Amino acid sequence: MKVLKKIYTSPLIQVIIVGVVCLLTSGMYNALSGMGGGGQLDTTVASNASVALYTCFSIGGLLAGPIVNKLGPSISLILGGSTYALYSGSLLYYNHHKSEAFTVISGAILGFGAALLWTGQGAIMLSYPTEENKGKYIGLFWVIFNMGGVLGSLIPIGLNWHQVNSGSVNDGTYIAFLVLMAGGAVLSAALLPPHKVTHDDGTPVKLQQFPKWKDEIIGVAKLFFNWKMLALAPMFLASNWFYAYQFNVVNANYFNVRTRAFNNLWYWAAQILGALVFGKFLDTTLLKRKNRGLVGLLILLVTVMATWIGGLFFQLTFTRVHNITGSDIYDSKYAEKLILYIAYGMNDAMYQIYAYWIMGALSNDVNELARFTGFYKTIQSAGGAISWRIDTLGISFLDELIICWILLAVAFPGALAVALRVKETNNEGREKQIVKEISEKAIV
16 A cells, blocks of 8 residues: 555656646647637637637636645646536537527636646646656656547547538537546546655655735736746747637638548647657756757757748648638648648647746746746737637738747747756755755664
8 A cells, every 4th residue: 555655646646647637628628629610610709719718818827826826736627627628518509509608708717717727737747746857747748638639639530520521510529528528627636735745756845835815916926027937928928829820720721620630630649749759858868957958949949940931831822812621631732731730739749848848947846836837827828819819800811820930939039048047956955855854864
């Protein structure tokens, strides 16, 4: 029993559990939204719901850090995870009753719920591993999480394979997502409180006593005066901005239902590969921590620029006015388009893993990292809300691509400034604690 308890209280198992929770909730949501328009023929309703979602996510992100610190990760993920099932149910309802209001309201509720889920997830993923394992654990989480997008994409592929026209997915698709999302919320109960988790080096997770709400709110407000957070804000802003373009413009507007689902499968599979390779690199012992951050940023810059150059050439082949809705898997030159979409997915994983890694390099304290993650999600979601709103306004597809590209490029100078100041370790206090414990054991 002691061995099982030690395994269960380890950061590895806790990160795996939170990964599976996110697989079943946000991962399934990604599979659904990645088809463009939430699987609907008319993408307007899902886009409006996404605007509501990201707006509330942005507001909720500021409040989520203190709430997660007060409630703990388990309860926060239970509450947050349940809102994903509600959203899937609203799309099922829309299939029959065309009630846009219910879908948009569900999107708004999901925004607050997602803020809780992702802030709790971020606190666990960034604070439970020791410094030398943060990249590996972030990569591991991203692999498990994006299996949700892969497995979730198989559902609409299997249920809609013979639907070669440009239509909406069937009821069975939404029901399957609803059940899986509810299961993810329930699984959150298996997460342990932080004080019961021990690092791989035997020390307990660093956890400060929850302060007064006033002090916690002041702590959140100080993030807006923290130069490192402000320098990273452009990266945070751009990190989900491109979803509206990739999912609605490229996938939903260009391909038919089954091809959208097939593209989605490869998009999230590419994220798994990107997470594995890039996460492992960010933990390599061949380079010092700061150098890993600098080289990693250079790799990210090259891959992002190369991918969006390819995206530009593809975008020049169609416009919002002269669209090619209904392109199929068996069309000529489909493979070229799929390769681009795979590159988009890999870029997404690498970009967000780097954002998490550099935040994790700034602190090891679970409370502070919860606030960092909340700030990240606030800025990220503000960008998401604006980008989905822009898509509903009907601007040209090329303009949407250019905006995405510029924002991604602008993010790199700020990230470079922070990467140049990454310390080799934030463990000075823990090293003293370990020495003290070893000394006490030696005396005994």
